Amino acid sequence: MDRGLVGxxxxxxxxxxxxxxxxxxxxxxxxxxxxxxxxxxxVALVGLVAFDLFGGAAANATAAAKRAFHAPGRTARHHLGFVAAHGQPFLLALAVPGLGWVAAAVLYALALAGAVAVTAAPGAVRRPVAFSATALALGVTTVTVDVPGELAWLAPVLFVKLLLGHLLPEESRG
Incomplete structure (x- = not known):
């Protein structure tokens, strides 16, 4: 079965x-x-990273992805590994001179720290922890990280994809 970008x-x-x-x-x-x-x-590298991040932000919110990523047996270690594999800020630092290595490292570290906070949170507060981590990561990024205007989309889309999309299971509807 072709899993593709969606699941x-x-x-x-x-x-x-x-x-x-x-x-x-x-x-x-x-x-x-x-x-x-x-x-x-x-330009091609920016396009590939954007395809993955924008598409992944939408994909991680789908029922198909939620079933796959939050299936029985999936642990915090799996989720943290998924987040850790997202080194796209470093790839973009290679491609776009205005994005320095320190900025890339801060974006990456914020995503990882947010993921640790979300996966460590008890289930009852996992969703607000994810939103809090995302809001704080965006605040830190906006105030302290020099990201060139052409990559202004990077931090919000990265954090939405990973912290809000990937880490949160589907809520049961009652």
Whole structure:
């Protein structure tokens, strides 16, 4: 079964929404970075990262992804590993000169710290902890991290994808 960007068992509406968001986000990111006239490889890398982050932000909110990521046997270690694997800020630091290594490290560390806080929180407060971690990470990023304007989308989309999308299970509807 092709898992793709969405997850196993995704319905056509989920796939359409996720791939549409990925494409729109990619277009936005490429259009934002193009005026800086980076090399073609850098534009392509920004596009690939944007496709993953924008599409992943939508995908991680789908029922298909929630079933996969929060299936029985999935632990905090799995979730932290997923977050840790998202080194895209470092890739973008290679491609966009205005994003320094310290800024990339701060973004990455904020995502990891937020993930630790969310996974360590008791289930009853996991959702507000995720929103708190996201809000604080965005505040820290906005106030202290020098991110070039063409990458202004990076922190919000990264934190939404990982802290709000990936780490939160589907809420039961009662």
């Amino acid at each position: 196993p068992g995704a319905d056509p509406a989920e796939r359409g929404l996720v791939y549409g968001t990925a494409a729109a986000g990619t277009g936005l990111a490429v259009a934002a970075v193009a005026p800086a006239a980076p090399p073609l490889w850098a």
